[in-house]
Amino acid sequence: MSSQDIPEENLPSEQGDAHDGAVATTADPFADPGLPPHEHRVQDIDERAAKRSERVIAFLFLLSMLATVGFIASYVALPVDKIIYVYPIGHVSALNFSLGLTLGVALFCIGAGAVHWARTLMSDVEVADDRHPISAEPEVKAKVLADFKAGAEESAFGRRKLIRNTMFGALALVPLSGVVLLRDLGPLPGTKLRHTRWSAGKLLINQNTNQPLRPEDISVGSLTFAVPEGMKEDDHDFQQEVAKAALMIVRIQPENIKDKKELDWSADGIVAYSKICTHVGCPISLYEQQTHHVLCPCHQSTFDLSDGGRVIFGPAGHALPQLRIKVNEKGYLEALGDFAEPVGPSFWERG
Template sequence: RTLMSDVEVADDRHPIEASPEVRAKVHADFRQGAAESGFGRRKLIRNTMFGAMALVPLSGVMLLGGLGPAPKTKLRHTMWAKGKRLVNMNTNQPLRPEDVAVGSLTFAMPDGMSEHDEDFQNEIAKAALMIVRLQPADIKDKRELDWSHQGIVAYSKICTHVGCPISLYEQQTHHVLCPCHQSTFDLTDGARVIFGPAGHALPQLRIGVDSEGYLQALGDFEEPVGPAFWERG
């Protein structure tokens, strides 16, 4: 800052296009070189070159293929399915509506999962759930209300920014915050983003109760969880 002048100087940019004379000479030289090489008459060389150029894209296919099998639709689905009970991650016990107190934040996973499973970490990274009980009158989003049970809403715990687990809940505002980059979501309005770098609302899981009175999922998330943009295509 001390070495550079504070005075701004504007200078006109000179034309970068070649003059008509130069372009004409380049074209003439190219035609002369092509004629002297006899390339147009040497079909074997010409066809070989065209064939080699046509095979160039295959090298990219082979390179990408070496990265492993394509995920197909695996990334779009989680362990949640219709009839899966919501299990408290702290007690490993299935949840009833009366277990979810107003103003509390409860974390859940699908029934049948165990931390001893070989693929547990990969699956819980997509299926981790947070449960909050709201007053039904406070829920602004109609779909959120329809997908809740007695004011109990279930949302993905995975932040849609870079995938950090959300763990902070403001009881008075019903906002949840990601501790990594402070993305904030409004649980009374479809968990839409109200602050921070997250680009998508948190996916909601539709819930109900089974014949024994336990909270259960009524299907999988209808959109991919987390931040992966290729899953949202």
């Protein structure tokens, strides 16, 4: 349908002045209506109101800082297993509740402070700008930089020092929440990685029969697993301790033992090595009688038990630690001390 077919009373008539002086005629029915008159906020005309808003924003940022400190304090002070009752939620972990509450308050106050700052103190004058090609001309670049500078001045970022400083403090403290969460990687090990439950005089207990081992219980070519005397499966820390103290025992003809230290630490050709692979800590369980090699099933690291447990293949970084043993006066195998070096995978402190 052409414009000639439209009744005259339905055609748009001339409108008043539009944005930039444009006049709407029948040839331009979609003229820019322009922006409504700008309405000043109370903070724009009353410095006392602006100061009140500034104090509110600073208070929110300070509250965020205190909440972050509370987050860190809760993380350090509250035990993991402490349970509290919170109405109407019920029984919850005190640590989880305090961490969620304090971190939520810290993040909320930063956001609320930024929003309140933008709505009350930053310039809210609407500016219309025509679209332009993507490739900017030098004049446009200069205009953008000038607009940015003007925006920075209008935000009062340099003039409202109280807001600026408290915001920097809140933003600087919040990342500490993530730093302290690294504790969830586990408690600091101290010297726990360097010690196991083995000590001088502890008997070697067969892990299958729970009976002390005698030399005659171990035949040439067999592989026997042992744990220290006194360990029980119902102990609360059994899994942690057996993961370090698990032992594998083989019997090799003394003339086939290549390493002198290994021979000195053995008893009648019976050698005891850590069962924990020195790559990522998998339990070793595959033994080849003819070569005296043991294989880790996880990543195929191979160790020679006739040559000090050294690595002959695979990604493991060092030899299996050996436990020094002897036969006591009652005819049982017993340890002469703990492992001389940490068992299991390498770690950065290991010398």
